[in-house]
Amino acid sequence: MSTKPPTSLTERRKAATQLEIAHAAAELFATQGPHGTTAEEIARDAGVALRTFYRYFRSKQDAVSPLLADGADRWRALLDAAEPGTDLARALEAAVRQSLAAPDGEAAQALLRTRGLLRAAADDPALRAVWYRVNQESEERLVPVVARLADGRLGVLQVRLVAAAATDAIRIALETWADTEAAVTGEGSPAELAIDCLRQLVGGMSLLAPDDGEQG
Structure with a gap:
């Protein structure tokens, strides 16, 4: 860690x-x-x-960038708590699920606040730009975390792909959820959608045994 x-x-x-x-x-x-x-x-x-x-x-x-970045920082810290060499796919899922869970009113309110921001961004290009920028910065900060956890099992390209896929899984899940009236927990919730996105985006990658030629 x-x-x-x-x-x-x-x-x-x-x-x-x-x-x-x-x-x-x-x-x-x-x-x-x-x-x-x-x-x-x-x-x-x-x-x-x-x-x-x-x-x-x-x-x-x-002005909303610290609020959006706070959620990204929290899930990245959860992933960073895993030990090098851990099952990367499981570690990603666990961090995503825990960061998007709503175990109390404060966590639920944070998700609802994000929903409100994403809905407001639909008609405001400047606000959307902030959202995309925060996600891009989160992806960049995730790269060294993934590389450390992979512990040499992934090449440079794969590490970047995993970081991009994980970031996009959460982004797409939150954007999809924001367009619905689904609750913060259960079916259609951010956590459930993000896990589904993560499995589809990362499922085709060989996270544990890349070919020697793919090593960076």
Whole structure:
């Protein structure tokens, strides 16, 4: 399991402020849409000055990026907790299922907030761009995690394919779920859809015994 250096108090406070702004933006976008929301309103609801808002974010749409990235960071950390050489397919499924589970009200609310954002993004190209950017960044950060867990069993190309497939499985599942009225748990839930997507996307890859010629 990899370790990260502890963050400073200043960095933690900065991250907390950014997340508070992200929550305020998400609530406003879900209720009145991005077009009907101003940066001033987001700053006011977050309890910060407008100059503080623009210190952290370039636009009102960009303000939700910490919230979207938080979910990606959580599932990547779950995967990173597995030991090198573990069954990669099972580790991926376990991390995806656990990260998208809704064991309590807070987790359920987080998923519903994401649904609201994705629905709002349907009519806002800038908000969609933030969503795609967060997913791209998540995929890039996942590559070294997959490589460490594969422990030499996968070539460079396969590692990147697995990282891309796993990221897209969650993205497609959440986007599909957002277009429905399915609950946060059970049939049609994000976790169930993501596992289905993951199995279809990764199922055709040889995760455990790549040919020697595929090694990077």
